[in-house]
Amino acid sequence: MSEQPAPAGPEIEVRGLRKSFGDNEVLRGIDLEIRQGEVVCVIGPSGSGKSTLLRCVNLLEEPTKGQVFVGGTELTDPDVDIDAVRRRIGMVFQQFNLFPHLTVTENLTLPQRRVLRRDKAAAAKVAAENLERVGLSEKADAYPASLSGGQQQRVAIARSLSMGPEVMLFDEPTSALDPELVGDVLAVMRVLADEGMTMMVVTHEMTFAREVADRVVFMDGGVIVEDGSPEQVIGAPRHERTRHFLARLLDPAMAQVEEETSDQVGGSG
Amino acid sequence: MTATDVRLQPKKKGLTRRRKRSLSRGVQYVVFVAAVIAFAVSADWGRLKNQFAQGSIAKQMFPDVITLALKNTVLYTLSGFVVGLALGMVIALMRLSSVGPYRWLAGVYIEIFRGLPALLIFIFIGVAVPLAFPGTEIVGGTYGKVALALGLVAAAYMAETIRAGIQAVPKGQMEAARSLGFSPARAMTSIIVPQAFRIILPPLTNELVLLFKDSSLVLFLGVTLEERELSKYGRDLASTTANSTPILVAGLCYLLVTIPLGFVVRRMEAKAQEAVK
Ligand SMILES: Nc1ncnc2c1ncn2[C@@H]1O[C@H](COP(=O)(O)OP(=O)(O)O)[C@@H](O)[C@H]1O
Ligand SMILES: [Mg+2]
Numbered sequence: 199m200s201e202q203p204a205p206a207g208p209e210i211e212v213r214g215l216r217k218s219f220g221d222n223e224v225l226r227g228i229d230l231e232i233r234q235g236e237v238v239c240v241i242g243p244s245g246s247g248k249s250t251l252l253r254c255v256n257l258l259e260e261p262t263k264g265q266v267f268v269g270g271t272e273l274t275d276p277d278v279d280i281d282a283v284r285r286r287i288g289m290v291f292q293q294f295n296l297f298p299h300l301t302v303t304e305n306l307t308l309p310q311r312r313v314l315r316r317d318k319a320a321a322a323k324v325a326a327e328n329l330e331r332v333g334l335s336e337k338a339d340a341y342p343a344s345l346s347g348g349q350q351q352r353v354a355i356a357r358s359l360s361m362g363p364e365v366m367l368f369d370e371p372t373s374a375l376d377p378e379l380v381g382d383v384l385a386v387m388r389v390l391a392d393e394g395m396t397m398m399v400v401t402h403e404m405t406f407a408r409e410v411a412d413r414v415v416f417m418d419g420g421v422i423v424e425d426g427s428p429e430q431v432i433g434a435p436r437h438e439r440t441r442h443f444l445a446r447l448l449d450p451a452m453a454q455v456e457e458e459t460s461d462q463v464g465g466s467g
Numbered sequence: 468m469t470a471t472d473v474r475l476q477p478k479k480k481g482l483t484r485r486r487k488r489s490l491s492r493g494v495q496y497v498v499f500v501a502a503v504i505a506f507a508v509s510a511d512w513g514r515l516k517n518q519f520a521q522g523s524i525a526k527q528m529f530p531d532v533i534t535l536a537l538k539n540t541v542l543y544t545l546s547g548f549v550v551g552l553a554l555g556m557v558i559a560l561m562r563l564s565s566v567g568p569y570r571w572l573a574g575v576y577i578e579i580f581r582g583l584p585a586l587l588i589f590i591f592i593g594v595a596v597p598l599a600f601p602g603t604e605i606v607g608g609t610y611g612k613v614a615l616a617l618g619l620v621a622a623a624y625m626a627e628t629i630r631a632g633i634q635a636v637p638k639g640q641m642e643a644a645r646s647l648g649f650s651p652a653r654a655m656t657s658i659i660v661p662q663a664f665r666i667i668l669p670p671l672t673n674e675l676v677l678l679f680k681d682s683s684l685v686l687f688l689g690v691t692l693e694e695r696e697l698s699k700y701g702r703d704l705a706s707t708t709a710n711s712t713p714i715l716v717a718g719l720c721y722l723l724v725t726i727p728l729g730f731v732v733r734r735m736e737a738k739a740q741e742a743v744k
Contacts, residue, residue: 258646281648281650291639291642295639295643297644298662299665308657309647312657313648313653314648354643358647361647
């Protein structure tokens with residue numbers, strides 16, 4: 199697994215992906231390729247299957263049908279060592295999911311030690327570097343509960359980075375944050391993108407998508423409706439559904455309604 | 468709120484809420500004082516003191532009641548707790564397993580051992596096991612038997628507590644661990660279980676208090692003089708002296724441990740409640 203073939207193909211490849219929860223078909227045939235170093239933002243109304251798609255990419259959800267490849271390895275192959283592949287895929291959640299019983303440093307070192315078997319000193323060194331990267335060195339010994347949401351999310355990013363991933367997945371990383379804290383998290387992600395990380399980002403932050411993404415994918419009803427450059431998808435959408443979604447997102451009154459309904463969906467599952 | 472009610476409906480017949488409340492409190496005090504007086508008058512204090520509070524007999528119990536009896540009670544309790552915790556952990560994980568027969572077995576164990584009086588388990592360990600497997604010795608002699616008997620009972624309760632604790636850890640914790648490359652087993656042991664234990668520390672401590680009292684059932688295993696714990700020690704001494712003072716002293720020794728432990732539990736519960744807010 200350590201010897202990677204030269205990245206001839208895409209870093210992430212999704213083929214004919216379908217996912218059902220019971221009778222509810224949430225993903226209805228997704229095909230997507232993401233090249234190494236590419237930043238792809240996934241946008242779309244709440245309930246359109248964005249999180250499910252992201253979670254299928256690291257197999258937190260088991261696809262009902264189709265294939266997922268990351269770095270040339272097929273994750274959907276039942277014989278693949280999924281834990282080994284997941285080490286190469288970082289994931290950042292809307293709710294941060296830091297380990298509350300551990301300090302910030304321990305959050306970063308424990309996975310390295312238990313999963314990568316790094317020794318104490320090496321893990322501590324990597325942790326310190328990554329805390330520095332997200333600008334939180336002074337919080338090394340704090341517990342997550344004492345941090346703001348924005349700080350917690352930056353720690354969560356640093357925790358993922360400490361595992362040395364090839365790919366980072368972000369599921370609405372700023373949606374649970376107070377507006378004034380969003381900027382710090384997006385700044386960290388922007389630097390990461392500039393450094394060449396392959397990133398798949400589900401977000402409602404249109405400015406971020408427009409400025410940072412190489413590509414924007416618009417999803418609705420479990421399918422990819424539109425896939426292209428930010429200028430094209432956000433600036434000059436071809437499909438009525440995309441236009442409708444963007445109009446609602448940009449109209450503050452409608453956006454409010456959107457947010458409230460998405461809160462309800464998020465709260466129940 | 469009461470004040471508003473009164474102002475809004477000044478003419479309403481009957482008692483206001485405030486007056487009803489103070490009346491009810493008054494009645495309760497009267498009943499309480501009457502009960503205390505009735506008890507004090509009817510009890511034969513002289514005989515009670517003679518029977519339960521003989522200073523010379525109490526003195527004669529020291530230091531054995533502490534260095535032997537209380538020590539053994541603590542030892543029995545802790546060994547039972549350790550066995551119960553280990554076994555309870557295994558049963559809790561079986562209960563949460565994706566393998567059906569494991570879940571079923573764990574469920575059966577919990578139902579059986581929660582449904583049986585601890586006394587029966589002690590008798591079973593003391594009598595049936597040596598009968599059924601002649602020649603076998605439970606490791607550790609009496610200590611081993613007590614640890615096993617108490618552990619078997621405690622495990623059933625602890626398994627349910629541990630399972631509830633594990634389920635109370637938010638789902639996102641397992642997902643975060645898995646996404647970092649933890650295997651399910653390793654995520655469970657290094658991320659989920661440590662958090663679960665923080666949640667269930669109060670009920671586990673309660674279980675310790677229950678075990679502390681249940682250790683008195685050692686009585687039914689037949690123990691040597693050196694192996695006696697508080698209850699057996701108190702009872703033996705009560706019969707040799709033909710006086711109940713040793714029972715009272717032994718009882719106080721139990722309270723010496725259980726009351727502080729109960730206090731600790733309430734403190735932890737209050738703290739946990741605060742953390743939720
Ligand atoms: N674990 C689950 N069990 C059942 N239904 C689910 C589950 N996760 C998501 N869903 C359903 O899948 C649909 C898409 O959800 P999701 O991928 O979270 O959408 P989005 O992230 O675009 O808001 C929703 O209708 C949701 O109710
Ligand atoms: Mg979502």
